[in-house]
Amino acid sequence: LSELRLRALRPLPEVRPGDDLAALILAALDGAPGDGQLLAVAHKVVSKAEGAVVALAGVHPGARAIELGGALGKDPRVVEVVLDQSAEVLRAANGVLICRTHHGFVCANAGVDASNSVPDAAAGANRDTAAAGGAPEDSGDGRDDSVIVLPRDPDASARRLRARLRELTGAAPAVLVTDSFGRAWRHGQCDVAIGCAGLLPLDDWRGRADAAGRELRATWLAVADAIAAAADLARAKDSREPVVLVEGLQRFIAAADGPGAAALVRPLAEDLFR
Amino acid sequence: LSELRLRALRPLPEVRPGDDLAALILAALDGAPGDGQLLAVAHKVVSKAEGAVVALAGVHPGARAIELGGALGKDPRVVEVVLDQSAEVLRAANGVLICRTHHGFVCANAGVDASNSVPDAAAGANRDTAAAGGAPEDSGDGRDDSVIVLPRDPDASARRLRARLRELTGAAPAVLVTDSFGRAWRHGQCDVAIGCAGLLPLDDWRGRADAAGRELRATWLAVADAIAAAADLARAKDSREPVVLVEGLQRFIAAADGPGAAALVRPLAEDLFR
Numbered sequence: 039l040s041e042l043r044l045r046a047l048r049p050l051p052e053v054r055p056g057d058d059l060a061a062l063i064l065a066a067l068d069g070a071p072g073d074g075q076l077l078a079v080a081h082k083v084v085s086k087a088e089g090a091v092v093a094l095a096g097v098h099p100g101a102r103a104i105e106l107g108g109a110l111g112k113d114p115r116v117v118e119v120v121l122d123q124s125a126e127v128l129r130a131a132n133g134v135l136i137c138r139t140h141h142g143f144v145c146a147n148a149g150v151d152a153s154n155s156v157p158d159a160a161a162g163a164n165r166d167t168a169a170a171g172g173a174p175e176d177s178g179d180g181r182d183d184s185v186i187v188l189p190r191d192p193d194a195s196a197r198r199l200r201a202r203l204r205e206l207t208g209a210a211p212a213v214l215v216t217d218s219f220g221r222a223w224r225h226g227q228c229d230v231a232i233g234c235a236g237l238l239p240l241d242d243w244r245g246r247a248d249a250a251g252r253e254l255r256a257t258w259l260a261v262a263d264a265i266a267a268a269a270d271l272a273r274a275k276d277s278r279e280p281v282v283l284v285e286g287l288q289r290f291i292a293a294a295d296g297p298g299a300a301a302l303v304r305p306l307a308e309d310l311f312r
Numbered sequence: 313l314s315e316l317r318l319r320a321l322r323p324l325p326e327v328r329p330g331d332d333l334a335a336l337i338l339a340a341l342d343g344a345p346g347d348g349q350l351l352a353v354a355h356k357v358v359s360k361a362e363g364a365v366v367a368l369a370g371v372h373p374g375a376r377a378i379e380l381g382g383a384l385g386k387d388p389r390v391v392e393v394v395l396d397q398s399a400e401v402l403r404a405a406n407g408v409l410i411c412r413t414h415h416g417f418v419c420a421n422a423g424v425d426a427s428n429s430v431p432d433a434a435a436g437a438n439r440d441t442a443a444a445g446g447a448p449e450d451s452g453d454g455r456d457d458s459v460i461v462l463p464r465d466p467d468a469s470a471r472r473l474r475a476r477l478r479e480l481t482g483a484a485p486a487v488l489v490t491d492s493f494g495r496a497w498r499h500g501q502c503d504v505a506i507g508c509a510g511l512l513p514l515d516d517w518r519g520r521a522d523a524a525g526r527e528l529r530a531t532w533l534a535v536a537d538a539i540a541a542a543a544d545l546a547r548a549k550d551s552r553e554p555v556v557l558v559e560g561l562q563r564f565i566a567a568a569d570g571p572g573a574a575a576l577v578r579p580l581a582e583d584l585f586r
Contacts (some may be wrong), residue, residue, distance in 0.1 A: 260500030
């Protein structure tokens with residue numbers, strides 16, 4: 039197996055709605071990526087390029103948002119956006135809303151980030167400590183005048199970004215869109231995959247044999263999430279480095295876009311923790 | 313920030329109780345590790361070297377193990393070992409026991425693996441698909457005559473391994489002991505940290521400022537878990553490669569052993585999902 043190598047690209051400029059994110063990434067890359075490479079992209083720049091930003095001035099909180107905002111000490115307008123992004127609120131406690139988004143992701147505040155003039159330095163701030171535990175300094179307090187939401191369909195975002203990279207360079211590296219999620223029983227956040235294209239999201243060894251010919255009865259690796267977590271280690275949290283180039287994962291990369299990160303979402307019927 | 317690089321060491325020989333795991337690792341490394349490097353070690357070889365293996369012939373299942381084994385289709389002797397390793401059984405369904413171990417880890421079958429003659433090829437098999445969902449081919453069916461349990465104190469295991477590496481080479485790389493855990497709301501497993509020494513397990517940016525001088529209100533990175541997940545990407549699942557060498561993480565590595573992976577365990581009082 040070849041060595042696995044990860045490095046953060048140079049900072050991107052401030053990303054605005056309608057920007058050609060692929061072109062910005064290529065400029066930061068200093069050259070064309072290879073087909074066998076992967077670009078891990080923090081979702082915040084994807085959301086910004088897609089205009090997935092909500093100005094709080096235009097948000098009129100409903101009764102539930104006002105009630106939850108009061109109980110949690112959160113700006114009711116931010117809570118209204120969180121509710122709009124959520125299929126279900128699983129928990130509301132300690133200043134945190136743990137939500138299942140319309141995509142099926144379970145995360146704090148439905149992935150809604152306070153906006154800021156720095157596109158990605160604060161990626162994951164404002165809600166991730168949050169998940170399943172929460173810290174008082176958490177999030178969504180409305181000090182900023184807009185919030186960033188998750189891309190509507192992050193797998194489609196990844197496919198579009200990959201297609202545009204192919205259009206501009208002829209090469210089609212795999213694309214992974216990431217966010218930082220808290221975890222149920224463990225402190226801290228890890229980046230996970232919320233969208234991908236050209237990447238096998240799960241490596242299924244169930245039923246296959248190991249090196250000694252013995253059947254591996256249940257090994258099912260969340261490859262896309264492991265790559266997301268790895269990519270986050272390659273960037274400094276205090277710099278604008280939303281994009282990480284990953285090499286050495288050819289065995290998980292394909293010409294076809296594949297099922298995307300949607301394949302990582304456990305269906306509600308299989309959730310043992312409801 | 314420097315590039316992050318990971319590579320699996322050559323396969324280790326079969327590890328037996330009392331083996332000098334540090335010496336086996338150094339032989340596979342072809343040289344001495346550096347102080348700024350990290351060795352990620354799949355727990356199975358640590359457990360084997362420490363004799364954390366239970367022969368099922370000597371296990372006499374109690375009434376609860378017999379009842380659960382019958383309900384789940386599991387060998388009651390394996391269930392007895394799982395119960396012995398558990399502080400609490402959170403769920404028992406779909407052939408899976410989701411347990412909180414005495415260490416505080418929440419995982420399928422309390423981290424008990426079916427043993428086999430291959431030390432690590434099947435690491436994570438038998439229970440990880442398991443967590444919070446479970447596959448019918450899961451685990452603990454007693455076809456093997458012994459099971460491997462988690463090290464009693466994986467942080468102490470990491471410290472001992474690090475001390476022995478220092479003794480043999482003069483260098484003290486960070487040591488990370490990993491296992492594959494399932495996740496509550498996502499398919500597949502990712503490797504996580506169950507023990508570490510010389511590594512900052514959590515990087516706390518809460519309250520610190522970002523590149524633009526704006527306060528990051530809640531970013532708390534589970535560094536040790538991200539490294540564990542990354543390391544698993546560097547090895548092929550069908551080979552005996554329990555040890556991965558990681559370079560480029562100097563900023564998280566210290567001379568002092570530090571708090572260990574115990575710092576990643578969310579206290580019961582903060583668990584929102586009980």
